[in-house]
Amino acid sequence: MATLTGRDAALPMQMPFVLAPGDRGLLFRLGPDRFRIDFDDTAVRRVADDSIDTHLLNRGMPSPQGDRVAVQQGDSFAVFDAAGQKLVTRSGEPDLTWTLPEQPWSPDGRLAVWRVDQRAVHHIPIVDYSNATERVTMVAYAKVGTPIAKAELHILDPISGALTLVPLPHEEGYRWLAGWREDSTALVLHLARDGKRLDLLAIAQDGRVRRLLREERPKTKVADLNFATDGWRAQVVPLPGGEFLWMSERDGWRHVQRYDKDGRFQRQITRGAFPVLRVDRVASDGSLIVTASADPAAPYDERIYRTGRDGGTLRPIATEPGVHTANLSRNGLYLVDSWSSWTSARVRELRRLDGTIAMRLTTADATAVQAAGHTPPEPITVLAADGITVLHGALYRPFGFDPALRYPVIAYIYGGPFGTVVTRNFTGSSMTRSAETLAAAGFVVVAIDVRGSAGRSKAFGDATYGRIGQSEVADYVGGLRQLGAQRRWMDLGRVGIHGHSWGGYFAIRGMLTAPDMFKAGYAGAPGALDEDALVNEPDMGLLRDNRLGYAAGSNLALADRLTGPLRIMHGTADVSAPVSSSMRLIDAFIHANKSVELLAIPGVGHNPEGAVSDYYRDDVVRFFIRTLGSSKAAASAPKSTISVDERTTD
Structure with missing residues (x-):
């Protein structure tokens, strides 16, 4: 790397790699410099300032076709073509921003973007005391009983640059773009302000909005901040043909349910006195790889299991005590299991779906911690x-x-x-x-x-x-x-x-x-x-x-x-x-x-x-x-x- 950068260069503990368009290589930064490793010849090359690779390294999100990339730019966003040239831009302003969702691109190459309006939200003063002349910044902060932000969904045609407003219901709440169906129907989650009602909305290519599912808890809640910060990502999983998986606590525990394309309940996939935390992947044979806390003696451990498309017994894949995270290979034959526990430092293992270990990839060196007298906590x-x-x-x-x-x-x-x-x-x-x-x-x-x-x-x-x-x-x-x-x-x-x-x-x-x-x-x-x-x-x-x-x-x-x-x-x-x-x-x-x-x-x-x-x-x-x-x-x-x-x- 010193040869490439022209100066001494130390590699960080974790390299923030990004896949190049078409998954043909890896992109990464080293200080102010940007590089690309191509898979075909493993050569390392500098990345030009105005290339699509640079935009991807700036947290850009590529289209499914790999010919465009959308980039969040403060309160605004822009779309660039494969040559790095700007095609579309929309400028926001404080408290009226354009925000790209995590999965902004539809399979057919349209772009979804939120218009977030916080102009009516209460603002709190943040004072910069670093100089004798203080500076005050007002930050939107919705307090109990006061107005909350409003989020409108727009669909962009990157060729014409036309933005179309999606007619979502006008009611207070919080919204997330949960994913896309194969036919480019967008799936949107809407959580009521009081947390008592969660809707799944389908937005067709022509802009029509239809409610597929409503889950309601009039006396308590369906979801709260835990859902808003991370849980929504695991709430719905689109399936081929328009079916979808849905996480629900209807029977008293968080489990997986399957619905048809029109939102009609088909069956509950997982059952038992334990929560399923997420569906990690749907395998090529339709079986589900899930993370669950299914050991009653260790109700907070997170372990990996497999179950059939129509349910049945959870079959263990990785059940060593501790917290496991699964990353399934594209061919669906293997997964990388990253796990650790109070007594075992983190390891990464390549596992087959029957749970057998193909090889250990990495292990953490905890000898210095142990030599210093570290002892794990007592359960x-x-x-x-x-x-x-x-x-x-x-x-x-x-x-x-x-x-x-x-x-x-x-x-x-x-x-x-x-x-x-x-x-x-x-x-x-x-x-x-x-x-x-x-x-x-x-x-x-x-x-x-x-x-x-x-x-x-x-x-x-x-x-x-x-x-x-x-x-x-x-x-x-x-x-x-x-x-x-x-x-x-x-x-x-x-x-x-x-x-x-x-x-x-x-x-x-x-x-x-x-x-x-x-x-x-x-x-x-x-x-x-x-x-x-x-x-x-x-x-x-x-x-x-x-x-x-x-x-x-x-x-x-x-x-x-x-x-x-x-x-x-x-x-x-x-x-x-x-x-x-x-x-x-x-x-x-x-x-x-x-x-x-x-x-x-x-x-x-x-x-x-x-x-x-x-x-x-x-x-x-x-x-x-x-x-x-x-x-x-x-x-x-x-x-x-x-x-x-x-x-x-x-």
């Missing part, structure tokens, strides 16, 4: 506050654990209804790293996926519908007492609570509603039930329909109950949970004559990154050492983060 189960529901979680032991010592305890909480706090793979998440940092500093850390969180049955997820904030802390308190009764080295007289985002809300909630258990709390970027509409309304109902539930879940009215030390961190540029939520809390504490600490980080968004993230985690540790004390083992804890490298094995 735990406790009963929820109802005394019936089994909850699963993880317990992180302190570095240099000695059962003869008494350790302070941190309850690491998330509690939001569209996620889990415990990650079941090896490297974990930002929440895992925070828990491990606290454990390295001498704390026992307990993380529990409480009632109302994602990944289990419909009833489990609905446990907190309309009443967020009323049972999650109680689940933690009960769980901690059960664990402490069995582990004398857990000092339940020194328990703190910490979380970020929803976890920040619940950390404050714990300090206000369970002061006998929680002696100190650290809340990172806490939200509130009256902030983001999409975050709250599908899980609480609309404000006008559930004012008592919203009021009961507010931390503001409980400010006078604070008895222990509480510290809040908030980034001033947070556009997910605006800093105003913390400002209102601090105002309530002031009026209640309660002391509270605030760490405001200038210019940082919802999730601190890099050095700021390190500072944040260290600040959490310092706070709890100051307020709860630590153990003697903390002094020998490792001071640096050790990475896990992936290496190809011979």
